[in-house]
Amino acid sequence: MPLVGGGIALSTAASADQGSGTNEIDDESTESRPLECGELVSAQFTEDDPRTPTGEDAMNGARGGYRYHEYHFDGYANERVYFSAYTDSVPNPNYEPGYGDDPVYYKGDPALFLFDGDELIGYDPEAGYWGGAHVAARLPSDGTYRLVATAAFKADPTFEYVLEAYCSDRTPVTDRSPELVPIECGETIVGEFTDDDVRYRDNSSQLYDVYTFEGKCGDSVTITTRSAEEPARPRPRLFDPDGRYDGSRFEPDGTYVPGAETTFTGEEFVLSEYRLPKTGTYTIWVSSYGSARYEYELSLECWNNR
Structure with missing residues (x-):
């Protein structure tokens, strides 16, 4: 039994592929x-x-x-x-x-x-x-x-x-496609939040820089962001090759799994020794965590656990 709705009339494209506005669908369709x-x-x-x-x-x-x-x-x-x-x-x-x-x-x-x-x-x-x-x-x-x-x-x-x-666990939806900056294991990059950065679609004060690296299943990474400026809270989030964020959760047996959570030490955000779940291209989304414009450092360390 198909569960469908007719008569949907919609307006311009906006979806997870970094658009803006509302999505419009032809009302001739009778499918879900x-x-x-x-x-x-x-x-x-x-x-x-x-x-x-x-x-x-x-x-x-x-x-x-x-x-x-x-x-x-x-x-x-x-x-x-x-x-x-x-x-x-x-x-x-x-x-x-x-x-x-x-x-x-x-x-x-x-x-x-x-x-x-x-x-x-x-x-x-x-x-x-x-x-x-x-x-x-x-x-x-x-x-x-x-x-x-x-x-x-x-x-x-x-x-x-x-x-x-x-x-909550997908890559952020921004006002346009971000520029992807490659980062290598052992590298520290100096970044800067400016008015030219991509913004979160529903919060124009939240700015993003996006970095990529190649990871292998089973390897561990530590990601650190820091800034000497005030107020500055450059916060990183790591997304897997499918664009998924591995957030904290409780397993069916009640075991707590922290996932790819970052910890703020008072001076820097750290994602410590996170084991990569699959092989592919990972993205690090660094957010301004507010409307301030400032410079920051992003560091990536990697370990082969095999």
């Missing part, structure tokens, strides 16, 4: 829509949209008979994901302070349901006329997940909404 981390999708529920199934075919946790759109995305085990759907508001012409009315109305009320296969792992049915729904989850395994957006009420009129997808 692909969704990328860092993507903004502007969509519209219409009278032509299918309704959520009822009876034996009903989706777990989702009420039957509601307009819906379905999206799918690829996720990693232990990855934290966050989705938000929201609508525009319009002023209430009859609003009078002190009489209990709301100063604005929302054009619609979306709801979100996140599925791992047929299992519901996160939802926000909303239904409070607040014009927004939010779902957060830590993914249990690598695989393809489904996100279903519906209207919160059967009687909701057709309305537009914006869907935002955020994944």
